[in-house]
Amino acid sequence: MSEPAAKRGPVARLATMIMNRHVAFVVAFALTSLASTRAWAQVAQDPGDAGAPTAGGAGPSPTQPPPSAGAEPAAPTQETRLRELEAESRRLRQELDELKEDHKSTSDRVDKLLPIANKFTGYIDFGFFGTTGNGAGIRNDTDYAYFPEYRTSGIAGQWVFYGDPLATMVNARGEPADTGPSRALTFDPIHNGGKPSFIVNSIDLALFHAVNESLTFNAAVDFIPRTRNVSIRGQNSKDLPGLGDFLDVKLGYAEYIVPTQGWSLSLFAGKFDSVLGVEYRTQDAPDRLAVTPSLICRYTCGRPLGLKARARFLDDRLALNVSVANGSNFVELFPFYNEIDSNNVKTVSGRVSYDLHIGKRFEAGFSGAYGAQDLQSDDGVPQWQTGADLSIDWKDIVLTAEWVHGIAQGAANIGDPPCATAPCLHFTGAYAQLGYRVLNWLTPYTRVDTRDAFHRDGTSFVYISQLMRVTGGAHFEVGTNVVVKAEYTHVQQLGRAPQFPNDVATSSLVLKF
Amino acid sequence: MTFGYAGMLGTGLVILAAACSDSAGGDVTFTGSERATIGALSPLAAVESDPTNKYAANAAAAAFGQKLFFDTRFSGTILAAGALSSGNGGLGQIGDTGKISCASCHQPDATFQDVRSVPNSCTVAAGWTLRNTPPLVNAAFYKWFFWDGRADALWVQALLPVEANGEMNSSRLHVAHALYANYKAEYNALFDPDLDPGLDPASATAKQFPDSLKPPSDPQSPWNTMKPADQDVVNRIFANFGKALAAYETLLVARNSPFDRYVAGDEAAMNTQAKLGLRLFIGKAACVVCHAGPLLSDNKFHNTGVVQHQGDLTHVPTSDQGRFAGIPQLTANALNGSGAYSDSPKDGKASGLVATDADRGAFRTKGLREVAMTGPYMHGGQIATLEDVIDHYDRGGGAAGAFEGTKDPLMVPLNLTASEKTQLVEFLHALTGEAVPAALTRGP
Numbered sequence: 031m032s033e034p035a036a037k038r039g040p041v042a043r044l045a046t047m048i049m050n051r052h053v054a055f056v057v058a059f060a061l062t063s064l065a066s067t068r069a070w071a072q073v074a075q076d077p078g079d080a081g082a083p084t085a086g087g088a089g090p091s092p093t094q095p096p097p098s099a100g101a102e103p104a105a106p107t108q109e110t111r112l113r114e115l116e117a118e119s120r121r122l123r124q125e126l127d128e129l130k131e132d133h134k135s136t137s138d139r140v141d142k143l144l145p146i147a148n149k150f151t152g153y154i155d156f157g158f159f160g161t162t163g164n165g166a167g168i169r170n171d172t173d174y175a176y177f178p179e180y181r182t183s184g185i186a187g188q189w190v191f192y193g194d195p196l197a198t199m200v201n202a203r204g205e206p207a208d209t210g211p212s213r214a215l216t217f218d219p220i221h222n223g224g225k226p227s228f229i230v231n232s233i234d235l236a237l238f239h240a241v242n243e244s245l246t247f248n249a250a251v252d253f254i255p256r257t258r259n260v261s262i263r264g265q266n267s268k269d270l271p272g273l274g275d276f277l278d279v280k281l282g283y284a285e286y287i288v289p290t291q292g293w294s295l296s297l298f299a300g301k302f303d304s305v306l307g308v309e310y311r312t313q314d315a316p317d318r319l320a321v322t323p324s325l326i327c328r329y330t331c332g333r334p335l336g337l338k339a340r341a342r343f344l345d346d347r348l349a350l351n352v353s354v355a356n357g358s359n360f361v362e363l364f365p366f367y368n369e370i371d372s373n374n375v376k377t378v379s380g381r382v383s384y385d386l387h388i389g390k391r392f393e394a395g396f397s398g399a400y401g402a403q404d405l406q407s408d409d410g411v412p413q414w415q416t417g418a419d420l421s422i423d424w425k426d427i428v429l430t431a432e433w434v435h436g437i438a439q440g441a442a443n444i445g446d447p448p449c450a451t452a453p454c455l456h457f458t459g460a461y462a463q464l465g466y467r468v469l470n471w472l473t474p475y476t477r478v479d480t481r482d483a484f485h486r487d488g489t490s491f492v493y494i495s496q497l498m499r500v501t502g503g504a505h506f507e508v509g510t511n512v513v514v515k516a517e518y519t520h521v522q523q524l525g526r527a528p529q530f531p532n533d534v535a536t537s538s539l540v541l542k543f
Numbered sequence: 544m545t546f547g548y549a550g551m552l553g554t555g556l557v558i559l560a561a562a563c564s565d566s567a568g569g570d571v572t573f574t575g576s577e578r579a580t581i582g583a584l585s586p587l588a589a590v591e592s593d594p595t596n597k598y599a600a601n602a603a604a605a606a607f608g609q610k611l612f613f614d615t616r617f618s619g620t621i622l623a624a625g626a627l628s629s630g631n632g633g634l635g636q637i638g639d640t641g642k643i644s645c646a647s648c649h650q651p652d653a654t655f656q657d658v659r660s661v662p663n664s665c666t667v668a669a670g671w672t673l674r675n676t677p678p679l680v681n682a683a684f685y686k687w688f689f690w691d692g693r694a695d696a697l698w699v700q701a702l703l704p705v706e707a708n709g710e711m712n713s714s715r716l717h718v719a720h721a722l723y724a725n726y727k728a729e730y731n732a733l734f735d736p737d738l739d740p741g742l743d744p745a746s747a748t749a750k751q752f753p754d755s756l757k758p759p760s761d762p763q764s765p766w767n768t769m770k771p772a773d774q775d776v777v778n779r780i781f782a783n784f785g786k787a788l789a790a791y792e793t794l795l796v797a798r799n800s801p802f803d804r805y806v807a808g809d810e811a812a813m814n815t816q817a818k819l820g821l822r823l824f825i826g827k828a829a830c831v832v833c834h835a836g837p838l839l840s841d842n843k844f845h846n847t848g849v850v851q852h853q854g855d856l857t858h859v860p861t862s863d864q865g866r867f868a869g870i871p872q873l874t875a876n877a878l879n880g881s882g883a884y885s886d887s888p889k890d891g892k893a894s895g896l897v898a899t900d901a902d903r904g905a906f907r908t909k910g911l912r913e914v915a916m917t918g919p920y921m922h923g924g925q926i927a928t929l930e931d932v933i934d935h936y937d938r939g940g941g942a943a944g945a946f947e948g949t950k951d952p953l954m955v956p957l958n959l960t961a962s963e964k965t966q967l968v969e970f971l972h973a974l975t976g977e978a979v980p981a982a983l984t985r986g987p
Contacts, residue, residue, distance in 0.1 A: 188826050213827070
């Protein structure tokens with residue numbers, strides 16, 4: 031689940047409880063008062079003699095003489111009536127006292143419960159997918175037919191790739207149907223050749239704990255049921271293969287809300303959400319409009335380890351996020367990710383954004399990151415990226431768009447092939463996603479994303495990725511606990527790479543609790 | 544929205560995704576480019592002629608060579624290291640002579656390689672060899688011979704074990720005498736000139752050709768006191784001895800493997816796992832970059848980072864320079880393809896060859912036909928099974944320092960999954976061809 035949702039839930043619930051109790055008390059008090067007032071008014075207005083209203087609309091004054099003898103007898107006398115009203119008043123006062131006591135007791139209990147508020151949430155993401163082709167988003171240029179410049183590079187033609195190994199993502203986790211012959215992206219958790227298949231994409235559990243109103247803990251774990259042999263490899267063939275199932279610790283951080291006036295400041299420590307762009311906010315299945323991530327989510331949706339600060343100014347219009355982390359904001363699946371750092375230089379990331387407060391959101395942001403290249407022991411090999419984003423939620427339109435550009439410089443010793451010591455990565459990518467809430471439970475959407483990247487590791491491999499995808503789908507909210515999504519993605523190769531079949535149809539049924 | 548809508552939606556998605564997927568079915572198909580790559584690996588054509596051996600395709604020479612191959616009378620003395628001891632598969636006692644033939648270490652019933660020695664990484668003959676004995680089946684397709692390529696023709700290869708201490712521990716002088724004593728008529732019928740009468744111990748000129756088991760490399764050998772003209776006579780006999788053996792070995796070819804039949808159109812010849820392995824072989828694992836052509840060897844030398852000492856390697860030296868040491872041996876050998884005893888010196892490959900640093904620790908790419916039958920693997924027999932060989936390549940070879948020289952740039956981790964490794968092994972098993980005709984597997 032997303033960080034804001036995790037933070038907001040229990041506090042909001044408790045606040046609602048308190049508010050509800052207050053409202054109940056106020057309503058009860060108001061009703062009681064009203065009843066008393068109405069009773070007194072009735073007394074004041076009670077004609078007693080069932081006579082017509084007096085002229086001028088004014089009721090008879092208490093000092094008016096009683097009705098004359100011989101008229102219809104008034105069963106209860108005025109004194110009797112007064113006694114009844116006094117008794118009613120006493121009863122109502124007693125009820126009011128009881129309500130006051132009840133309210134005080136409830137408030138005391140809520141005050142006691144607030145510091146130990148806990149929340150346990152999660153979801154199951156179940157889907158069905160199929161692809162054209164073999165499920166892989168890449169092909170190798172065995173004969174150097176399309177990229178002949180690598181014929182003399184020392185890289186075997188089998189390891190000259192075009193396409194994108196993540197183009198065939200089938201779920202919110204960004205897992206491709208198959209990584210095919212990929213050498214950079216080697217973890218192949220689905221690996222089914224793109225054949226139609228049901229899949230439990232993830233079973234997510236999230237924990238929230240509020241120590242007090244300022245300090246909270248958050249954690250989220252995905253349990254991933256997968257095929258045997260694909261996730262845990264033995265050291266050699268004699269070892270028994272492990273189960274394919276694995277778990278992914280997605281989040282684990284503490285957040286401290288610093289007491290401030292006129293602006294807000296939160297500090298985070300642990301494994302937290304990225305600070306780059308906006309897609310990371312909705313990357314989990316229940317929150318994501320589409321089924322799958324964009325092509326550039328790999329660069330901005332990671333969850334690095336380190337420290338983060340988030341400040342908001344100008345009535346939350348201006349926001350500044352800064353983090354110092356072990357590595358980049360790349361996702362763990364992509365082969366640039368340092369959960370535990372291997373160099374001395376940390377990665378500094380930041381984003382500044384401004385929300386015009388038009389509709390629910392009308393926000394533009396700029397972000398960037400700089401640090402030592404992931405997975406390199408050499409501190410002198412830099413990796414950086416920059417990006418811009420736009421997020422609009424206005425009336426029934428939901429639009430997000432991002433652009434990102436970055437470089438992992440790589441390194442090679444003199445005489446070695448380029449990028450032999452540290453792999454090189456140059457990338458530019460963008461996406462725009464538009465959704466329209468036709469009904470409160472139905473949001474069709476479309477997305478166009480593109481990626482132009484070059485990734486080389488000495489003579490081990492080179493990827494030349496130039497592609498565009500067009501996605502169309504629909505998002506259904508079935509009540510409050512069920513989300514159904516389905517989409518079709520066409521992948522179009524650009525540049526010199528030939529077109530090959532790797533379109534994806536995928537769906538997701540998210541059951542959340 | 545009711546659950547009915549959701550159900551309908553789910554059904555629609557299933558149909559959509561199923562329709563999206565290929566309808567090719569479960570069997571493995573290959574692209575046009577892949578088929579072209581595969582087509583270059585089969586069939587195994589006829590052995591190319593060897594201009595340096597004009598007898599290579601001579602049937603009579605082959606028949607003669609077959610006799611020589613199984614004859615132990617050319618061998619020398621068994622040394623202490625090679626003596627039969629408990630369980631080592633040795634061929635005799637210290638001092639025994641005439642116990643070793645080519646077939647002793649190239650066993651016909653085992654793809655013409657050694658399965659006798661224990662441990663089997665190297666071979667026990669007169670002594671212990673320092674490397675794993677290569678099989679002779681399909682050996683004629685190579686351009687270079689021995690792991691280090693110190694022979695540039697098959698006939699050159701056939702001669703070197705004769706004078707190697709660890710192998711036959713004999714000499715060319717003794718071979719010449721043994722030929723004269725046992726095969727004079729057959730030799731003279733094939734080769735010109737005839738065997739020199741001086742090889743007859745009763746001849747007046749016998750002392751020109753002393754019978755000795757000491758090879759020329761031995762300072763005590765009478766060879767070093769012989770006249771050059773007499774040395775030339777013996778060298779020519781010795782070369783012809785090798786050429787006859789080569790003619791026979793040229794016939795040791797195994798064809799029509801399941802892979803060959805599959806390429807020829809028999810879809811059922813290989814199972815799905817083997818086909819998937821073939822896809823890996825030509826694709827992700829890129830084995831075909833070096834294991835190319837119908838022999839599945841590029842006939843080149845690569846440093847694959849084989850850890851020199853691993854497993855039961857009692858007899859494997861701690862260091863092996865491979866091709867770097869093989870080139871000087873080749874160029875120094877008067878009996879090479881470029882030398883005076885070659886039938887076409889211009890076609891020899893030794894001339895002008897100079898070892899460079901790139902040759903250090905490099906070994907000839909093994910042809911993979913029959914590979915499932917030819918373990919243990921690598922130049923020192925360091926790796927016992929095909930599965931372990933795949934693991935070796937999957938790791939990108941050993942760590943620097945565990946072997947001589949620098950690893951070939953192609954040696955990078957392959958990132959194969961366990962199932963992919965299994966598929967590769969399955970494909971390698973599909974490279975076992977039909978057995979060599981029985982008539983070629985026995986001596987006279």
